[in-house]
Amino acid sequence: MQGSNSGGKLETRQYLDKMFYPKSIAMIEASSKREWQVKGILNRNYSGDIYFVSKIEKEIFGIECYHDISELPDGIDHAIIAVNRKKLKEIIKTCIEKKFYTLHIFSAGAAEFDEEGVKLEREIQELIKNKIRAIGPNCMGVYCPEGRISYAPGFSEKSGRVAFVSQSGDITTQYVLNENHYGVNFSKVASIGNSIDLKIIDFIDYFNSDEKTEIISIYFEGFSRYEQEEGKKLRNVLMKNKKPLLLLRGGKTDQGKRAAASHTGAVATDDRIWRTLYKQTNALEVTSYEELLDSTIAFNYCKNLYPKVKSVVLIVWSGGKAVLTTDQLIQIGIDVPEIKEPTRSKMKEMISIGSVKNPLDLPWIGREGKYPEICKLSIEEEYIGGVILETGAWEKLDERFNTYFENLLKIFHYTKQQGKPFLLSLPHSHLYQQREEYKNKLVENGIPVFPTVSRAAKAFLNLFEFQRKFLF
Amino acid sequence: MQGSNSGGKLETRQYLDKMFYPKSIAMIEASSKREWQVKGILNRNYSGDIYFVSKIEKEIFGIECYHDISELPDGIDHAIIAVNRKKLKEIIKTCIEKKFYTLHIFSAGAAEFDEEGVKLEREIQELIKNKIRAIGPNCMGVYCPEGRISYAPGFSEKSGRVAFVSQSGDITTQYVLNENHYGVNFSKVASIGNSIDLKIIDFIDYFNSDEKTEIISIYFEGFSRYEQEEGKKLRNVLMKNKKPLLLLRGGKTDQGKRAAASHTGAVATDDRIWRTLYKQTNALEVTSYEELLDSTIAFNYCKNLYPKVKSVVLIVWSGGKAVLTTDQLIQIGIDVPEIKEPTRSKMKEMISIGSVKNPLDLPWIGREGKYPEICKLSIEEEYIGGVILETGAWEKLDERFNTYFENLLKIFHYTKQQGKPFLLSLPHSHLYQQREEYKNKLVENGIPVFPTVSRAAKAFLNLFEFQRKFLF
Numbered sequence: 001m002q003g004s005n006s007g008g009k010l011e012t013r014q015y016l017d018k019m020f021y022p023k024s025i026a027m028i029e030a031s032s033k034r035e036w037q038v039k040g041i042l043n044r045n046y047s048g049d050i051y052f053v054s055k056i057e058k059e060i061f062g063i064e065c066y067h068d069i070s071e072l073p074d075g076i077d078h079a080i081i082a083v084n085r086k087k088l089k090e091i092i093k094t095c096i097e098k099k100f101y102t103l104h105i106f107s108a109g110a111a112e113f114d115e116e117g118v119k120l121e122r123e124i125q126e127l128i129k130n131k132i133r134a135i136g137p138n139c140m141g142v143y144c145p146e147g148r149i150s151y152a153p154g155f156s157e158k159s160g161r162v163a164f165v166s167q168s169g170d171i172t173t174q175y176v177l178n179e180n181h182y183g184v185n186f187s188k189v190a191s192i193g194n195s196i197d198l199k200i201i202d203f204i205d206y207f208n209s210d211e212k213t214e215i216i217s218i219y220f221e222g223f224s225r226y227e228q229e230e231g232k233k234l235r236n237v238l239m240k241n242k243k244p245l246l247l248l249r250g251g252k253t254d255q256g257k258r259a260a261a262s263h264t265g266a267v268a269t270d271d272r273i274w275r276t277l278y279k280q281t282n283a284l285e286v287t288s289y290e291e292l293l294d295s296t297i298a299f300n301y302c303k304n305l306y307p308k309v310k311s312v313v314l315i316v317w318s319g320g321k322a323v324l325t326t327d328q329l330i331q332i333g334i335d336v337p338e339i340k341e342p343t344r345s346k347m348k349e350m351i352s353i354g355s356v357k358n359p360l361d362l363p364w365i366g367r368e369g370k371y372p373e374i375c376k377l378s379i380e381e382e383y384i385g386g387v388i389l390e391t392g393a394w395e396k397l398d399e400r401f402n403t404y405f406e407n408l409l410k411i412f413h414y415t416k417q418q419g420k421p422f423l424l425s426l427p428h429s430h431l432y433q434q435r436e437e438y439k440n441k442l443v444e445n446g447i448p449v450f451p452t453v454s455r456a457a458k459a460f461l462n463l464f465e466f467q468r469k470f471l472f
Numbered sequence: 473m474q475g476s477n478s479g480g481k482l483e484t485r486q487y488l489d490k491m492f493y494p495k496s497i498a499m500i501e502a503s504s505k506r507e508w509q510v511k512g513i514l515n516r517n518y519s520g521d522i523y524f525v526s527k528i529e530k531e532i533f534g535i536e537c538y539h540d541i542s543e544l545p546d547g548i549d550h551a552i553i554a555v556n557r558k559k560l561k562e563i564i565k566t567c568i569e570k571k572f573y574t575l576h577i578f579s580a581g582a583a584e585f586d587e588e589g590v591k592l593e594r595e596i597q598e599l600i601k602n603k604i605r606a607i608g609p610n611c612m613g614v615y616c617p618e619g620r621i622s623y624a625p626g627f628s629e630k631s632g633r634v635a636f637v638s639q640s641g642d643i644t645t646q647y648v649l650n651e652n653h654y655g656v657n658f659s660k661v662a663s664i665g666n667s668i669d670l671k672i673i674d675f676i677d678y679f680n681s682d683e684k685t686e687i688i689s690i691y692f693e694g695f696s697r698y699e700q701e702e703g704k705k706l707r708n709v710l711m712k713n714k715k716p717l718l719l720l721r722g723g724k725t726d727q728g729k730r731a732a733a734s735h736t737g738a739v740a741t742d743d744r745i746w747r748t749l750y751k752q753t754n755a756l757e758v759t760s761y762e763e764l765l766d767s768t769i770a771f772n773y774c775k776n777l778y779p780k781v782k783s784v785v786l787i788v789w790s791g792g793k794a795v796l797t798t799d800q801l802i803q804i805g806i807d808v809p810e811i812k813e814p815t816r817s818k819m820k821e822m823i824s825i826g827s828v829k830n831p832l833d834l835p836w837i838g839r840e841g842k843y844p845e846i847c848k849l850s851i852e853e854e855y856i857g858g859v860i861l862e863t864g865a866w867e868k869l870d871e872r873f874n875t876y877f878e879n880l881l882k883i884f885h886y887t888k889q890q891g892k893p894f895l896l897s898l899p900h901s902h903l904y905q906q907r908e909e910y911k912n913k914l915v916e917n918g919i920p921v922f923p924t925v926s927r928a929a930k931a932f933l934n935l936f937e938f939q940r941k942f943l944f
Contacts, residue, residue: 108825112791168792174864174901181902221795250795253802258810259795262827289796290924319584320640323693323722323731324761330725338730353580355734392646428900428923429646430653436904451900451923452762 010101012198015133016206019102020188021147022077024049026100028069028091029083032060037082037106039153046148051076074098078149080141082106085120088137092124096131103128105136111194111225112138112262118225125196125226139193140169143176143186146212151191152176160185162296163210165192165203166219168250171289175219178293183443184300187212195224204237204245215299217246217292221260231273238281244299244466247283248292249274282469284462291458294450298459299466301448302421306467307385307460311335313378314359314453315389315411317366322359325390325453332457339378347374367403372410379415385464386421387411388456393431393438405441412447421463423456424449482573484670487605488678491574492660493619494549496521498572500541500563501555504532509554509578511625518620523548546570550621552613554578557592560609564596568603575600577608583666583697584610584734590697593668597698600669611665612641615648615658618684623663624648632657634768635682637675638691639665640722643761647691650765655915656772659684667696676709676717687771689718689764693732703745710753716771716938719755720764721746754941756934763930766922770931771938773920774893778939779857779932783807785850786831786925787861787883789838794831797862797925804929811850822846839875844882851887857936858893859883860928865903865910877913884919893935895928896921 030038030052038060041050051072054065066072069091079100083091085107095103111118121137128134135141141151145159155176162184166172172191179186187210190203200220207213223230238245251260252271278285286292314329314336316322326336339347339358347356350370355361358378365371379387389411394401408424415422426439426449442449450456482490502510502524510532513522523544526537538544541563551572555563557579567575583590593609600606607613613623617631627648634656638644644663651658659682662675672692679685695702710717723732724743750757758764786801786808788794798808811819811830819828822842827833830850837843851859861883866873880896887894898911898921914921922928 112827113825166792168790168795170790171792171796174790174899177902219792221792248796250792250799252799255802255808255810256795256799258829259791259798259808259827259831259833262791262794262829262833288800288926289793318640318642318646319731319734320638320643320691320693320722321761322734323640323728324643324720326731327722327724327728328760330727336727336731338727353585355584355731357730357734359731361731361734427646430649432904432908454760 012133012202013206013209015102016198016202018077019104019135019142019190020144020149022048022149024051024076024078025149026051026053026069026072026076026079028053028079028081030054030057030060030065031082032057034082036152037080040150040155041148043153044145044148044150044157048077069094069098072098076100078102078104080104080106085109085117088120089123089127092127096128100132103132103134103136104139104141105134106139106141107136108138121194121196122226128197134197135190135192135195137194137196140172140191142191143189145186156180156185158185159212160187160300161212161214162217162300163187163203163207163213163215164189164217164219165200165207166190167193167195167200167221168219169193171219175293179296182297182439182449184297196226199224199227199230201230201233201237204234204241208237208241208243213243214303215244215246215296216241217248217296219248219250219292221250222257235277235280238277238283241282245283246286246292246295246299246462248286248289282466284465286462290455294455294459295462297448297450298421298423298463301446302463305386305416305419305421305463306470307421307464308467309383309385310461310464311337311383311385312388312460313375313384315375315387316359316361317363317391319355319361321390321453322355322361326359328454329388329457332454332461334457334460337383339381340383343377343381347377350374366407367400371407372414375411376414379411379418379420384420386423386460387415388423388425388453388460390425390427390453393426393429393435395431395434397434397437397441409445412445421460422447423460425451425453425456427451484605484674485678485681487574488670488674490549491576491607491614491662492616492621494520494621496523496548496550497621498523498525498541498544498548498551500525500551500553502526502529502532502537503554504529506554508624509552512622512627513620515625516617516620516622516629520549541566541570544570548572550574550576552576552578557581557589560592561595561599564599568600572604575604575606575608576611576613577606578611578613579608580610593666594698597668606669607662607664607667609666609668612644612663614663615661617658628652628657630657631684632659632772633684633686634689634772635659635675635679635685635687636661636689636691637672637679638663639667639672639693640691641665643691647765651768654769654911654921656769668698671696671699671702673702673705673709676706676713680709680713680715685715686775687716687718687768688713689720689768691720691722691764693722694729707749707752710749710755713754717755718758718764718767718771718934720758720761754938756937758934762927766927766931767934769920769922770893770895770935773918774935777858777888777891777893777935778942779893779936780939781855781857782933782936783809783855783857784860784932785847785856787847787859788831788833789835789863791827791833793862793925794827794833798831800926801860801929804926804933806929806932809855811853812855815849815853819846819849838879839872843879844886847883848886851883851890851892856892858895858932859887860895860897860925860932862897862899862925865898865901865907867903867906869906869909881917884917893932894919895932897923897925897928899923
């Protein structure tokens, strides 16, 4: 074990290193009832020291428990505190005395719950100032595949390119699991709850300079009641950022702000601040949880494939869907320009049914050699920014499917060769099992998958927006 | 066999009866390659007469084929014609000579494809005038569980309350399968393609007076090029309608209109006509395929549970989702009003964590007896129009789940007793198999299920809108 924390002398970055790559972890109180919390660490070959403290249990999943925190060695990198709020101050005092480096205050019932909780938060804040760094209270903690720490056992063991910081524990959990499910992995994730010490801005700053992180995403619920300058500081870290940064903000409406106050005790922010922030920085505004999911997938798979024009070739299997999804793209702000001559005539010569004007409505020929050839002609056009293709799940992933799938891969590779993004919509349907298998095949081949054309479209817009902001 | 068609003397309604409840069906050309088309009828104990005509095959799935249409008896109720467009006129002439009643012209390559197709359609129109009634060309045909006719074998054999007419075959197929998957069944469905004879308006008129139909839904792509008065006629049939009627319209944008012209050869319509139509009639405007799916589900399950105010109790499991979904509801136009005193204090007394202001963010207590009791208090409030509840799929549908599920049913029944709709959001996640099982349990209990809160919210708005229009 390295030397213990001697009074807040490290830089924030160094504390965060200790949190994401801890050489020692303590859990106070550990409980076999919170199996997920314990197993999140135990199941991933963590090679550092683990200390469980429990007043009740002698052993948890084969690890002997310490009865009291006083029995632990000094200088532990990261302590997870899950005690009733009445014991919280006392436990934190001991952590400071024992020169621990970082705390994850899991306990809820703080400022989000009542006035007593607000008072408690202020006391803890005073207590830890310049002595120890903490996330929480009311949060799930950290996940870093490389550091072999995870607050949940279900998260992927693979390292990836996305970093996420969030004020909601459940959104963090759902987001990581959903992204993993679409083949997206993470460098570092933190659920930081009420943010009485370490804040969203600290993590953005850290992710900005983290070599393992290429994409940053954020769920933000409101400024901390303890930090007056947070707006200005947020602007500064966002100004420095050069990576795609997706920012989902909760509490935009009065009713949402009320819910946020009940959730993390966050302070409402003025919408004007945000409009300025999005304008002045590289931050990309995402407006729903679903858009956050989808845009993360898009940036993960479309590295350096940013559209130069806000237009697509839309490839579908159905005339009705061609009409409806074209309307949707236009209404979202993406053009579906008619393929110009002489290309259109070349394409028309190759079909006997369907339409090649754009959208490409090409029934029946998905398994023919000319299918990717027809698509290629349109994708190469300079006024086309990328491709959105919708396909349905197949009853059987048989030989017929395989021929079609090879064609699909050809279209994907053509698009990529042109430096353009390829986004695929695979709607949910009664064929849920087949959709899952099909989705897995797509993901394995590096194809970003979305559940509807309009969700793919919003992700496409964010790819475009990053390119636009980055160029200026 | 009853008497044959003697020159268009029946009313449109009677022709449609013959199409949905045919006592005899002919398929010209039948083909074992279009297995789905043949099996759609063969697999549902159709008790009428079936005639297959094929120049190539002698027998298809155990049914002997006729070599030529001339060998068939006169007066067949419904003939499905799937021949190359070159043979189309000749076949239709014979159908008329043989006094058949109704035709389903499956063949594509008509006005949607080229100028020759436009000419062909005009010739066919002249040919059939006052002699025989037809849907198509370029369409999938009809489905009526009660009449034991279905253009696809996968459609449910159960009769239901929804009637659908559509200008897109693929959308019809996807829609029926998706609705069946969420427990919604149909009275009658028709995919009518280019609509050279029978049009959307004929079906609306028929569904209006059809006793088996309680909800009408429509995919409309544009007015027929052969009917000058269609706008006025549409207004008239819509004015007469008293049932919930969902109208999805494709081709709203110029690019969408172009796609529609390539799809069904439909003529573009002026948006002003539509604004007037929605204003003057009970028709409900749905703006995407997904909204059509969801609103159909809502009307199917929420019969006579129409919200009187545009506000909900929002019940979630996660503080972050509480904030984000509240924002979304407000932005969509649904209020999430704070629960007023004295109810709020009564509710607050019952919890030690979470929030009961509305949204109800109630972690951990889902399996406790007080969970439905807390919810009930808020649902009874007069300023609450209904309930939207979000829940996640469970890892295991075990005893813990069962206790939670019983609580959920209690909340559902409380809401229903209050004459208010209960809409449930069950997002797609990595637990796709469990979501499916969970969804099935919900559907069996009569609960409408949606994939996101915002999709449930749009369906809620349509329930409200129907109530509002119906009252005036």
